[in-house]
Amino acid sequence: MKKILGIIVLGLLLSGNAHANNKLIQSFNSWLSDNGYHQYLEKIESETCKSFDKGDTNWYYNNCDEFRGSNNLDIKIKNKAFSAANLAYHSNPNRDTLIYYLWAYSYRDRSSHLREFKPTNNSYDFKFNLIEDKYLKKQMKTKGILSYLYYQDGEVLIDELSPKERLGEFLNNETKFYSMSMSKSVTSYLLGHAICDGYIDGVDARVNDWPVIKDSLYHDQKLINFLNMNTGDQKYIDEFGDGTSKLGAYEDRDIETTMRSHFRNKNTKKSKQTYNYNGFVTQLILNYMKFKIGKDYDKFYSKVFNDKIKIKNSIRYGYTSFQEENGNGHPNIMATRFDYLRIAKAIMDDYQNDTCVGKYLKEIHKRRIPKNLTEKKNEPAFNRTKSYGGQFHMDFPGLKNQIIFGMGGYGGNMILIDVENSRILVVNSLHYNNKKYKYNYKKLLHDPFKKGFN
Numbered sequence: 001m002k003k004i005l006g007i008i009v010l011g012l013l014l015s016g017n018a019h020a021n022n023k024l025i026q027s028f029n030s031w032l033s034d035n036g037y038h039q040y041l042e043k044i045e046s047e048t049c050k051s052f053d054k055g056d057t058n059w060y061y062n063n064c065d066e067f068r069g070s071n072n073l074d075i076k077i078k079n080k081a082f083s084a085a086n087l088a089y090h091s092n093p094n095r096d097t098l099i100y101y102l103w104a105y106s107y108r109d110r111s112s113h114l115r116e117f118k119p120t121n122n123s124y125d126f127k128f129n130l131i132e133d134k135y136l137k138k139q140m141k142t143k144g145i146l147s148y149l150y151y152q153d154g155e156v157l158i159d160e161l162s163p164k165e166r167l168g169e170f171l172n173n174e175t176k177f178y179s180m181s182m183s184k185s186v187t188s189y190l191l192g193h194a195i196c197d198g199y200i201d202g203v204d205a206r207v208n209d210w211p212v213i214k215d216s217l218y219h220d221q222k223l224i225n226f227l228n229m230n231t232g233d234q235k236y237i238d239e240f241g242d243g244t245s246k247l248g249a250y251e252d253r254d255i256e257t258t259m260r261s262h263f264r265n266k267n268t269k270k271s272k273q274t275y276n277y278n279g280f281v282t283q284l285i286l287n288y289m290k291f292k293i294g295k296d297y298d299k300f301y302s303k304v305f306n307d308k309i310k311i312k313n314s315i316r317y318g319y320t321s322f323q324e325e326n327g328n329g330h331p332n333i334m335a336t337r338f339d340y341l342r343i344a345k346a347i348m349d350d351y352q353n354d355t356c357v358g359k360y361l362k363e364i365h366k367r368r369i370p371k372n373l374t375e376k377k378n379e380p381a382f383n384r385t386k387s388y389g390g391q392f393h394m395d396f397p398g399l400k401n402q403i404i405f406g407m408g409g410y411g412g413n414m415i416l417i418d419v420e421n422s423r424i425l426v427v428n429s430l431h432y433n434n435k436k437y438k439y440n441y442k443k444l445l446h447d448p449f450k451k452g453f454n
Contacts, residue, residue: 024084025071028103033067037170040099043069075100087411092434095166098144102170102430105178106334114316114332117305123312124342129155131453135443141166143439144412144431146177147337150448151345151424157453167430174313176334177428181409183317183333184282188227188391189347191289192360193304199292203227203363203390210288212255212327216263217270218284226285227390228369229277232270236262239278250280255287255327275371275388279331282391286318287327309346311339337428344417344424347405351419361419364390365403383408398446412439418449425449 032040049064059065073096077084085108087093087101136148140162150158162168194200203224213219218231225231237250250258258280262268293300305311316334335343350358368389385406386395393406396416407415412432416425425448431437 024104024108025075027108028100029069029071030067031103031107032071040071040073041067041069042072043067073097073099087431089433091431092436093431098167098430099170102146102167105430106175110178110316110332110334113330114334115318116314116316117301117311118314119311120302120306122310124310124345126151126338126341127155128159129157130159131157133158133160133453135440136160137163139439139444142436143429144437145427145429145439146171146175147426147428148444149337149341149424149426150453151341151426152453153422156341173338174336176313176316176336177340177413178332178334179409179413180279180332182340182407182413182415183331184279184391185405185407185415186317186333186343187282187286187289187331188364189343189357189361190301190304191223191227191285192350192357193308194289194293194300195360196356197300199296199300200289203360203367207284207288210291212287212291212325213259213284214264216259217268218263221270223285223288224364224367225273226281226288227364228275228367229281229388229391230273230275230369231281232273232276233278233281234274234276235271236268237276237278237280250283255283257326275369275373277388282331283327283329285391286329286331287324290318290324290329309339309342311342312336313339315339337426340415340426340428341424344407344415344426348417348419348422348424351405352422361390361405364392365394365405368394396446396449398442399449402449404449412437414445416445416449421449421452423449423452 029041032038033043046062046064046068048062049059052059052062052064054064074094076091076093076097077100078088078091085104087097087104093101136158137160139145140148140160146162146167148158148160149156161171191200195202200223204222206220206222207213207218207226208220217233217236218226221231253261290297301317305315313336316332318329318331347361351361352358354362366389368387370386371388373384383393383406384397385393386397388394393408394404396402396404396406402421403419405417405419407413407417412427412429414425414427414429416423418424425445427445429439432439
């Protein structure tokens with residue numbers, strides 16, 4: 001009987017996944033049609049629609065304005081571990097599959113779980129003094145790199161998009177690139193502003209006034225523990241061990257639900273405080289910050305994104321709903337390539353000008369902790385730093401004595417900020433963790449900061 005029930009449940013899950021995947025494929029096909037990529041489509045003419053004049057009431061009533069047909073791409077979607085919305089970690093996708101996942105990450109509608117912050121004033125305009133790097137161009141022809149921006153001493157020196165024949169035909173300066181992990185560092189930068197604006201006392205403030213985490217191991221801990229990912233939660237969440245979380249799909253839940261299911265009234269205790277990289281801690285930081293800011297939430301974010309960073313395009317960040325008190329915010333971000341550069345420049349400027357937020361950045365650098373990873377292979381090569389501080393990767397091998405704030409993300413995304421030598425690198429990438437797709441991180445990431453570009 002149990003075996004039969006198991007088969008039924010598995011069948012329902014598989015059918016549910018198939019339905020979700022089909023809906024995504026249909027949305028992808030419509031996007032191709034709406035944006036003029038007709039060479040990738042096989043259109044089916046509806047006999048019903050032929051009898052109506054285009055644009056009349058019956059034409060719209062019968063959904064004749066919607067694309068009907070399929071794409072002619074050889075898309076390989078694996079249901080194991082990841083759905084049709086996520087590119088599997090070690091997969092070896094062909095170009096057609098990359099096109100689909102580029103849509104899934106950059107163009108799929110995420111309005112239900114990402115809040116949009118629009119620019120309200122003049123954006124910061126960069127100066128350009130472009131040079132050519134032939135090795136970079138060669139790498140971008142075969143790897144998953146979508147965009148590569150290098151900024152040095154007040155000028156953008158390298159500005160490259162994926163070649164048109166690779167993925168460039170789907171990219172422009174308004175394309176938004178999605179990341180969860182790089183949003184961790186953005187959350188930390190926002191927290192610095194919340195501290196400087198008086199909403200939170202400082203990095204040593206104890207989180208003991210937030211009902212959502214009461215009776216959990218996180219209650220009454222200092223914020224610096226959250227910032228450094230050393231809250232002692234490794235018994236309950238392990239994203240390095242096997243790539244999954246013992247909490248289950250916490251990224252799809254509010255904090256109240258996760259607490260009720262895994263922490264509250266379950267005798268959970270803090271373990272030895274050691275570096276344990278995970279997304280749940282950042283979710284806690286974001287929602288605690290929202291809890292403390294309260295009704296000033298929109299004004300605060302506009303002040304940071306518009307007045308400080310001076311974004312040019314809208315940014316999608318976090319999640320907001322009518323149940324904010326339950327901790328519904330998730331640390332995700334979508335921003336254009338140059339807005340990521342604007343974020344990085346704002347961080348560098350604060351550090352160099354020793355503003356209040358700059359002092360916060362210096363404090364989290366001073367309070368960084370060793371990673372002490374027994375198996376560094378669990379992190380992508382570009383993230384294998386010696387230290388972690390305030391939601392930034394720090395102390396990069398081969399870059400001794402350089403203060404670099406690193407923001408690393410899934411798929412090869414990376415932002416490096418040399419706060420003392422005024423160098424910034426922004427790499428937006430779709431895929432990395434397959435031998436075929438691993439770009440030369442030493443030449444493309446480390447060397448620019450060791451040698452600079454002339």
